[in-house]
Amino acid sequence: MRLLISAVNAAANGVCEILFASLRGLPPLVALGIIAFLTGAVMLLAYKFTSNQRSIGRAKDVMQAHVLAVRLFQDQIGVVLRSYGRILRATFGYLRLSLVPLLVMFIPLTLLLIQLEARFAYRSPRIGEPFLVTVRVAQPQDVAGVSLETPAGLALTAPLLRDAEGREVVARLEARQAGSWNLLVRLAGSESKKQLIVSERLESLSTERVSPGILARLLNPLEDPLPAGSPVIAIAVDYPERRIALGRFNLNWMVTFFVLSLLAGLALKRPLRADF
């Protein structure tokens, strides 16, 4: 299982690195828009070929018919109420028909969303910008033994904050130089590294290096897990959150992606002859 997840992560990372290579220099909205468009198109095709298009079209027609019935026979309250019930039934029927394509799309879409989360949910700190790194340890008594070695591009700007009750050590750092850096955490003779990126461009950011575990590894695919039995159980970087500016709105990347991919799906519906 571990091998399988490693392989899946390696494949997802590799594919996404290739896909994102040409998008790194673009503004986040444009890059997300391109990805949303491509995702919308691919998902639309996947939806088309994995669903029973005929039945879906029929189910939609029936739903719309009952909506029209509400309007046409609005003076007959019995018809209105029956139609409303039928709309609900038809809607469940429609959702049932959408289940197969949803299940088919579930795994690739999950992997894609994890990759997008790494690229669009956070931005790397700018030079001179402070940020926090949290080291979680297995035992409360280990808190006192934690020490950090910062690379050249990063600097500790305050003494470590040790919270024995919370079993974590918080470090305040500042970016001094652009680049990909490794922060070294030492504890009881063990050394754990955490990657940190300082950049103005779109980068894939690993927010947390975690202990081994199926789900944790799936959700944090960019770095290998910490060794089994390590006294350090997680190292998390508190990257600043990225908001996607869309006109007057500063939106969460997922909302933007959802809206843009849906719009792409709607726009491509007719050219791709897909019904949903």
Added chain:
Amino acid sequence: MQRTVHKRKALFAGLAAATLILATPVVAAAYVGPGAGFAVLSSFLTLFIAFLYSLLALVTWPIRQLLRWRRRRRAYQRARVERAVIVGFDGMDPELATRWMDEGKLPHLARLRDQGTFRKLATTFPPISPVAWSTFLTGVNPGKHNIYDFLARNPANYLPYLSSAQIGDSGRRLKIGKWSLPIGRPKMRLLRKSKPFWNLLGDAGVFSSVLRVPITFPPEKFQGVLLSGMCVPDLCGSQGTFYFYSSSTATNAFEEGGVRLRLQKNPKSGRGFAGTIPGPGNNGGSETRCPFTLEARDKKSECVLEIEGQRYTLRMGEYSEWIEVSFRAGRGSRARGICRFLLKQLAPDVEVYVTPVNIDPRRPALPISHPLSYSVYLGKLLGPYATLGLAEDTWGLNEGVLDDNSFLEQCYLIHDEREKMFFDALEKTARGVCICVFDITDRVQHMFWRYLEKDHPAAEATAGAPQRRDAIEQMYVRMDALVGRVMEQVDDKTLVLVVSDHGFQSFARGVNLNRWLLDNGYLALKDGATGTHDWFADVDWSKTQAFAMGLNGIYVNQRNRERDGIIEPGKDTQELIRELCAKLTGLADPASGQVGVTEVFDRRNVYNGPYVDGSPDLVICYARGYRAAWESVKGQVAGEIFSDNNKAWSGDHCIDPRLVPGVLFSNHKIEAAAPAIVDVAPTMLELFGVKLPAHFDGKAWSISTL
């Protein structure tokens, strides 16, 4: 045992995966991706709109009811029934119904006869569907509703036009560069006069669902829903033009109702064949086309049809589903239609029949319902359906393109659609009036009467074809079953009427009245003309006193009325009418000595009202077995006065109306001395307590148990 363990493992894995999905916020968030979004968006929008509608309907319902109650408080208060259901069987014949009821083949109709009412229903002069149903819905004689035949004549050019509706382009277009967008609706005018009774009921607050009643196109506004019937055109504007495609080089044209088109070798693939379906004219005036390809499969009985980017498998002798076609009506606009394909033959030549292109009810190019969304509603609920007025392709069978079985299959495919619509309307109309007219009764009797008579000339002419001798009887049995289903869905508070507009008789011999007029000196041909051309092209109007057009009419060529009229109005015209009435009444068939024309009426004796001037001057009543010859109807003069009718169209009703009454069945006792189709409208108004208009010709029946 091992299998059980595997099953348990699989179940456990499934449950674990489901738990993982539900318990993990980030993974669950994948559901908001586009795939899920598509599904959610569609269903959410539908639910949202439905909810808004429902909320609006629910919130405003008391207010609307109050307003309605205030405005029309007499509507249902005075009504003697909650609901009236009228099942119209076009052309159901009382004699045939009686025969098969007596033989126990029509148990539901027999029950109505025994427990309620069964009477003959007097029809109109002439007994033609558009005339009779117009009288049914208006409660007046043709002199007040202006429909005398399918066709009327234009005195300015002696040419026919559809008597019920005129359709023209809106003429308004918005031009943006190369784009020309049509704006405004096509100009449509209903030529039938007088209000339908459901309009009067609607004015009084009574709701009606009206399906496929003839002469309701274009649809009029009223309180209720209506789907137009007879006279709704196909997408090209005709009353139904089929297409017959063949890869052979034969070029003989069809007499009527269809077009023969050539299948060419597919120029793109080099395999199979390509053809095009002709569509309506676009804004440039040229005909639009919808291309398709056909390619035979390995199986010898199938081929693949590719049209509009979709692929369909056509099986030999089976109708395809309704196939959507569209035609570019100009840049930025498309006219959408539906048609069925029938693969007839793959070798030696490929032969395919295509039904007339019906207006797509889900995206109608013309309004075919009131409100417009009603046809859309039915299309969405039940799937695409035939919208053409005369949808059953009688000409396809007449021309031998369809055989008996294919024609019947087509009829029942259409009928099944109509049954579904009707029962939906029945369910939706808990109060008010629900009416549906079924056409299959008329079409099947027209086309299969030849099998009811041993010596019918058409039976001999079509002897080689597959024979469905029991087609009419089986059709009556089907209609009886339909009545049975209706009766299951109504209670005693509902009045059920089963009516037909006329009965049926044999059409064995045709009478060419134009030939008679020529032989008797009332009509003249141009020098050297043969009289074989349609629409009086060979007639010398300067020497013609009278001419026959349509199924039952003769017109006087009157001065100051007809373009080249020669008979003075008034005394001369009346004298000519009297003379023709006298000479034609009792006209005998020289072949048998039988009377072919029972009586000829001066129009003043059968019509009254403001529109009498539009009627033929003389109304011809034919005897049983006779009808206007095909040539005469089309304004041809050539041929014999009396001739055999060899076409599959072998039964008819355009004869003496006293010989072809319709039927009247009811679940209640109806007291009336001589019930007539003109009485239906006043009876409906009276049942719902609505005052009868003074111009009505019919009388309301007394329905004893209500």
